[in-house]
Amino acid sequence: MTTNQEPQYVHHLEPPCAPSAPPLVLYSDPKNKGVRHWCGRYFMAIIYSLLLLLLVAGVLFGYYWSSPCVRGVACGDVGCVWKSQWCDGVRDCRGGQDESSCLRLYGPSSLLQAYSSQTGSWRSVCSQGWTDHQGWASCQLMGYDRSTYVASGQQQGGSDRGFFTARPGWSPEVAFLQQLVLRDTCPGNRLVTLRCIGEQSSPPPLTSVNQE
Template structure:
């Protein structure tokens, strides 16, 4: 038996796997032995330039894809911005109304930049029951009161002309005290009185005694001599001095309201189908048929019907008549003007008002001026399915006779609805629709003068000279 010289003859033991486990050898006795190892097959040589070219190519492809995507996104965003810009040409300005626009700084600067002058059409206004004069200040984009220091009747006439009234109808300027946290507009020391009112004013943080200008461009809204009895009754002479009779061929056609010595407000459907202004005569201060014998007839030089008038829906049912010569209005006469509702004068349901119209009496068959008190009806109630079922739009008002069971259902269109507030009579509506007023839940419908206020002033200003 050959003995393995590499095995220690010392003690040994059997391991759990049935094999013999040798004790650890003394490392000092171990001699280095040569062990033959099979060298693994070397991997094939790969040129280092091949993966480098491949990586560069992949990076170029990824870069190209990202660049194309970014370019497409940029093109899409540019297209959206250009589409928005061309669809809204006044992104950085204000629209004139004919498709063109001007810069914000050009609005209310005293120079007409819009073709039709819309940028200077509504820059001066009267506010509230005190007729406070306010001017739009472009730099602050707000309305500011005008300090009364240095104010004269000359500035008053010029301001009324900027509102829309003729210089010849100017009534008076006044003043009142008010607070203005954002400052006032005050007359320049070196002003040119012939220049537009916007060029005569400069911003000021203070105003002596906080006294600001009030402006009455025409004498309007003075007291009414009505008995104000309940129900429908004949009006007394001078009770409603703004009421006029509009006649064609000697016959009464419609009612109207005097808003200045030159201007009459009525319904568009009254005048839309007539041949021209020369066919009309206007009688003021009449309540009975015989009154036309003692009052002059006024001729009409121009009729302006709202461009959006719809005879089917009655939307925009409003028109203006300009007289060839002004009405003679004095405090002692039976002729006067009713006030247009200033900005800040709110009249809403269930506030009371009065309507007047020429109706034929049973005895004579001739038209007499009748009066009745009405109450405004909320638009939501007027638009119920049992009433007008959504036909009442924002340019309309509804009103019903204050006394239940009493109605004045005649077809005298264009007649005024007025309301007394803060001691002033305001024109709040013109009669446009009442053919169903005998039916339950069918109030009478009026055009909202407040809604049309800008349109009215714009037309008056545009046609100041006839």
């Protein structure tokens, strides 16, 4: 005996849908954004400052090398020398301008003074050890003919700036200015006065290195 069985349908209950995760939302913190903006501006300011410093350094460097007398003294015609080379007894300028105006007769008594490149001012010459040989050499160095020397004298005087004193054993083979030594004192404060006659040449003034 055949029985008709209707197919049995089993209803499977689907589990309830799991709740979906909420979408990821990125929040921007206004404070962090402000900090990043400030850091960027600060970094750019540093870059601009460095570039400006490099530019200024380049300009100064170029000016220094294009102007060789920035820290020196112009010879007058061409070239220049350091201030320490002025009146040191060695002709460094091509025309000898650095050694041609290093002595002068100062005041009504013709007090002999020499220019000191070490101090940048004039110093009176002490009469200790002074002879006629130095007198002749002085007149010649100031542009007078050697034969125009008359005499050297002495004058009482003092100075708080120091003096020049002639080295012992004067030699005509050695430059005159190299035989003068700076001293703080002068025995008896007796200073050299000098008389040179005749026509004097006109050496260039020392206004470029000394305003005294």
